[in-house]
Amino acid sequence: MSKKKIIVFQHVEHEDLENIEVFFSSKKYEFTKIKFFKNQKIPQDLEIFSMMIVLGGPMDTWMEEKYPWLIEEKKSIKKFVVDMEKPFLGICLGSQLLGEVLGAKIIKSKDSEIGFYKVRSNKILNEDKVCNYLPNIFEVFQWHSYEVKKIHDKNFAILASSKNTEVQLFRYKKHAYGMQFHLEIKKDTVDKWCKINSNKEHLKKFIGVQNISKFTKISKNNIQNINFLCKHFINNFSKII
Template identity: 35%
Template sequence: MQAHFFQHVPFENLGAIERWLRAKGYAISQTAFFQPSFSLPSLDAIDLLIVLGGPMSVNDEAQYPWLVQEKEFIRQAIAVGKPILGICLGAQLMANALGAKVYPNAVKEIGWFPIMGQEGKSQSGSFQFPPSLEVFHWHGETFDLPPGAELIASSQACQHQAFQIGRSAIGLQCHLETTPTAAQALVDNCADELILGPFVQDATTILADNQARFATMGAVLVQLLEYLHHQVITPA
């Protein structure tokens, strides 16, 4: 099985996803858009696509021309039912690739805040989040739900936290993949965004040693990855 990930900046990587992929026996390849030269894979050659986050906006095509190619690849992947997970910018790219608008959220959401799983969806076969789960956030933009998408999680600061299209495409505004190392990397590289607000924590709060919240969040990440893995091994 081949997992491929799209990476937009060096300091945002697979985090806890990498450990799960290797345990499942996936080979891992990447497209690093920040490198002077990059290549996109053949869609037929990959079984699972993961689109990571980044500080740029999906609307920055003039500054980052590769966004056009990336969005078209994502659109094709969703169209053929390829299992895909988009994280933060990745979810925004998925939404925008399908025609939805991406724009500044009313407030930035940076740090540890709960998301709420949407109730009453169990018969649809969609992924089910817990009623409440404390997760890691780092974003200033949000998106409209694309056509055909189902909302599966929200937060107080941002209604569209997670959506699903069919059985194989899931977009997450939050960062379930975050490890302590990954959180430190974001603080180190994006500290200018830590302007305190109702949903922006300071670096000390963000980096406080709390293994329990990483473990709880990571357990739900594994459930989500297992859900998508099932689409890889038994596609609809």
């Protein structure tokens, strides 16, 4: 029996699949990573892929002049999700790209969310086959300054929200999901991200240089719960592929 193929759009080297790859690989899936930071091109034939995952990144959806590959990326996401109606997962920037191709505006958040924040499930989540395991309130890791603005479309369902961000987790029809937060992180992921110069400068402004070590320690202390949420999400998602 041949392995199911998953295409992954990766925007920067340090934001990879992390635990998503671990959990999916245990289920015998095969990954094709398109690394835009290495100028890799999206294959024309998307039919061979059973699922698409679009990862996060420091760029924003409107930066097409600086990152021209965003143009083809958006076209491919729309083709895969809207035309082909195949399973899709967008994380952080990936969630915003999904929102944009579905007609939503991507707006600057009133307050940036960097660190662990509580997210509240909406009632409709209980009926969702992929996310119904999530508790009423759960804590997740975030790193974003922009967000998807709600659209009035019967196929667009908001599954979870936070105090600052209404669209934390959403579903399009029954096959495409966007999550503004990061369930994929491993124990060392946040520490690794904090060592990237641009991220370090962002953190200094947001929490102060004296709090960065405390920030990474909190992340490590919360990782067991994040891993639990991620593993169950992948287990449920694999059933619709």
